Every structure is written in C-alpha cells, then in structure tokens.
Amino acid sequence: MAGETVITVVGNLTADPELRYTQNGLPVANFTIASTPRTFDRQANEWKDGEALFLRASVWREFAEHVAGSLTKGMRVVAQGRLRQRSYQDRDGNNRVSIELEVDEIGPSLRYATAQVTRAASTGGAGGGNFGGGQSRPQQQVSEEPWSTPGSSSADAWSTPGSFGDDTPF
Incomplete structure (x- = not known):
C-alpha cells in the first residue's frame, strides 16, 4: 500500500512471543523487540549503549504459530514490517497513542548465532x-x-x- 511506513528493526526479544487466538480462532502472536544503539567512545576507548527502543510487534495467522514455535526470549532478530499507530483509552480514561510494528518478515539474526531452518x-x-x-x-x-x-x-x-x-x- 502506498504511504505506509516500512521499517527494518534489529534487536532482541524481551520475552517469548505470546500466542493467543481471537474469538474467531485466528492466531496472533505479540512480542516486544528491544533495539539498543551502540556507539564507540574514542575518548573512553569503549562501547556505550544508547537509549533502548522497545517496539511492540504482532504477527497473524499461521505466521504467528511459526514465530511462537521458533523464537524465544533473548534471541536477536531482524524484523521488517509496517508501523501502525493505534489510539485507545487507558483505565483512567486518558487518551493514549501507541506505535506498533505489524511484522511482514522476521527471523533470527545470524551475526552471533546459527540457525537450522x-x-x-x-x-x-x-x-x-x-x-x-x-x-x-x-x-x-x-x-x-x-x-x-x-x-x-x-x-x-x-x-x-x-x-x-x-x-x-x-
């Protein structure tokens, strides 16, 4: 679709993907990817972590079952998808907005690990x-x-x- 914001995120899963089913029996997996930028400080001669981005993500249907059965907490993943803005009211009645990633593709990063597909x-x-x-x-x-x-x-x-x-x- 034209005008959608497509991004690629590299980061670690903060917990195992949570697999649920809608009332119609449609599977959905929700999880959070933590992406932390690192920069090298030449004066201190060491790597320093920046502020982490915690991005909620979701996948649907059979894809959700594959993700829930394959990925676990702590895994470094590469995810590509579309950003979605969602408005809602919290328990206190305050209007809130969240930005979430609707994942199109995801897999383990092979930079520091191996995988068997x-x-x-x-x-x-x-x-x-x-x-x-x-x-x-x-x-x-x-x-x-x-x-x-x-x-x-x-x-x-x-x-x-x-x-x-x-x-x-x-």
Missing part, C-alpha cells in the same frame, strides 16, 4: 509462500517440489548439499 507444511492461503497455487501440500511430499516433473525423484535442491554443482550463481 525447517520448512513448515503449508495450509495454503494467500501470501503463504507456497508455489502450489494455494493448495495444501502434505508433509510427506516435501521432497517433491511443484516445479519438478511429476514422478521425478529429484530431491529438494535446497536441502541437498552440493546438488547445484559448481555453477551456483550466488
């Missing part, structure tokens, strides 16, 4: 990253990709080391 079985739907035209793909067929020839026995190239040969373009 496991492809989740898709349930279909729009924007699910599934190439089967919205069809659900059974878990046992993970090795046969929709772009492979039907009946071929080619393994998933991403999960088989060296399957691209030496002509990999990246």
Whole structure:
C-alpha cells in the first residue's frame, strides 16, 4: 500500500512471543523487540549503549504459530514490517497513542548465532509462500517440489548439499 511506513528493526526479544487466538480462532502472536544503539567512545576507548527502543510487534495467522514455535526470549532478530499507530483509552480514561510494528518478515539474526531452518507444511492461503497455487501440500511430499516433473525423484535442491554443482550463481 502506498504511504505506509516500512521499517527494518534489529534487536532482541524481551520475552517469548505470546500466542493467543481471537474469538474467531485466528492466531496472533505479540512480542516486544528491544533495539539498543551502540556507539564507540574514542575518548573512553569503549562501547556505550544508547537509549533502548522497545517496539511492540504482532504477527497473524499461521505466521504467528511459526514465530511462537521458533523464537524465544533473548534471541536477536531482524524484523521488517509496517508501523501502525493505534489510539485507545487507558483505565483512567486518558487518551493514549501507541506505535506498533505489524511484522511482514522476521527471523533470527545470524551475526552471533546459527540457525537450522525447517520448512513448515503449508495450509495454503494467500501470501503463504507456497508455489502450489494455494493448495495444501502434505508433509510427506516435501521432497517433491511443484516445479519438478511429476514422478521425478529429484530431491529438494535446497536441502541437498552440493546438488547445484559448481555453477551456483550466488
């Protein structure tokens, strides 16, 4: 959408993502990312932390379940999404405004850690990253990709080391 504020935030989760369900059964995960700028003070010859930014974030649907099952308190993450402003009244009746991040993409930062990625079985739907035209793909067929020839026995190239040969373009 035009005019939306899209940002990327790098920081640490302050707690495990909290997975809840709406009255309609729609999953939503809420969490806070703490991003603290660091600068090097040449006079003191040391790194100094700036003031931390605590940004509330949310993800919806199957994405919420993936986040809640994969990310934990303290993990350094890279999150990209759209800033949303929300107005509400607190318990005392005062009008308040909060800025929250509606996450489009999130993953662990690999700067100081390693990660093992496991492809989740898709349930279909729009924007699910599934190439089967919205069809659900059974878990046992993970090795046969929709772009492979039907009946071929080619393994998933991403999960088989060296399957691209030496002509990999990246």
